[in-house]
Amino acid sequence: MLLRALPHVIGFVIPALIVLGARRGGAWTFVTLAFIYGFVPLVDALSALDTHNPTPEESDALERSLPFRVITWAWVPVQFALIGWGLLAVTGGGHTPLEVAGITVSIGLASGAIGITFAHELIHRPGRWERALGEVLLASVSYTHFAIEHVQGHHRWVATPRDPATARFGESVYAFYPRTVIGGLRSAWGVEVERLARRGRTWWHPANRMLRYAAEQAALYAGVAWWFGAPGVLFLAAQAVIAFSLLEVINYVEHYGLTRREVSAGRFERVMPWHSWNSSHRMSNWVLVNLARHSDHHYLASKRYQVLDHLDAAPQLPAGYGTMFVVALVPPLWRRVMDPRVLAWRAAHA
Secondary structure, three states: OHHHHHHHHHHHHHHHHHHHHHHHOHHHHHHHHHHHHHHHHHHHHHOOOOOOOOOHHHHHHHHHOHHHHHHHHHHHHHHHHHHHHHHHHHHOOOOOHHHHHHHHHHHHHHHHHHHHHHHHHHHOOOOHHHHHHHHHHHHOOOOOOHHHHHHHHHHHHOOOOOOOOOOOOOOOHHHHHHHHHHHHHHHHHHHHHHHHHHOOOOOOOOOOHHHHHHHHHHHHHHHHHHHHHHHHHHHHHHHHHHHHHHHHHHHHHHHOOOOOOEEEOOEEOOOOHHHOOEOOOHHHHHHOOOOOOHHHHHHOOOOOHHHOOOOOOOOEOOOOHHHHHHHHOOHHHHHHHHHHHHHHHHHHHO
16 A cells, blocks of 8 residues: 555655755745646656556545545644744745745745645545644744634535635636635634534634634744744745635635535535546646545545545546646636636436
8 A cells, every 4th residue: 555655755756856955046046836837747747647546445444544634634744844944944044036026925825835736635534534634734924714614604505695715707716716715714704603602602713713724823823923033934925825815716726616506595506526627647646645536535635535436427637736736827728728617517317
């Protein structure tokens, strides 16, 4: 099983690339940008799709396999070491403004592409240990509420008007972005208040996770301000915004234009594989621990990443996540590529 897990450690080369890029200086500090949006899409384009699914017997063994879990756990100290190194690099002098920008962008992309993706896997797990690791990663990018909203909000309301993380047909990523960021916060707060009310508790009860997350974030920023001053706070906030912005653009890609039928007032059909865009591009799924097999993830969210299936019944993205991210940033190109696919999907599932 170790050999099957090894491709998913590719993302761990990013911190080394960032440090090497900083030593080279200049435009080399933007190396993560080239890796995620250059190298990964190129390998995706040159490789055959990975549509292999494990047998039931293989799935059982994969589900229990420790190496796949260790990969996601191991990123937690790596991410905090990377952010700590970044704080020292951008506040210690010796770098030009261009290099400071490059280091910040590269670390933000690493925090988003790898950190949030691994956090996403961890917050879905039933054990407190893994969920806590996921929350810690999300705290490093100022997006801890995602642990509530994604699991208890998005998965419940995906592909319906009640989900802020589902992009509507014809909606640009620039209209979607503020709606999903603000709507996600509101959704997480509502989910938590409702959970506390079921237990006879008020919103200001100490068990309110949103209040705990806010206190943790305040403590983190206060600590950075004390040690590194305003430049450190600016760096931490900037890499966080870059990280969660990457997440939300990927959310845009994953569900654009797909809808579930309302079977009665406020009730929708069950989430099925065709309510999420699927992608089985090899390199993207190696780096993003099978996140792009998103249709199976929404169909059975309890499955660990190593046993997610490629589903032919799901609508398929024409390229890997790196390419689709860039396409999404150009609305006319996005609509030219994706709108005919959405209309074809609607004709098939009307």
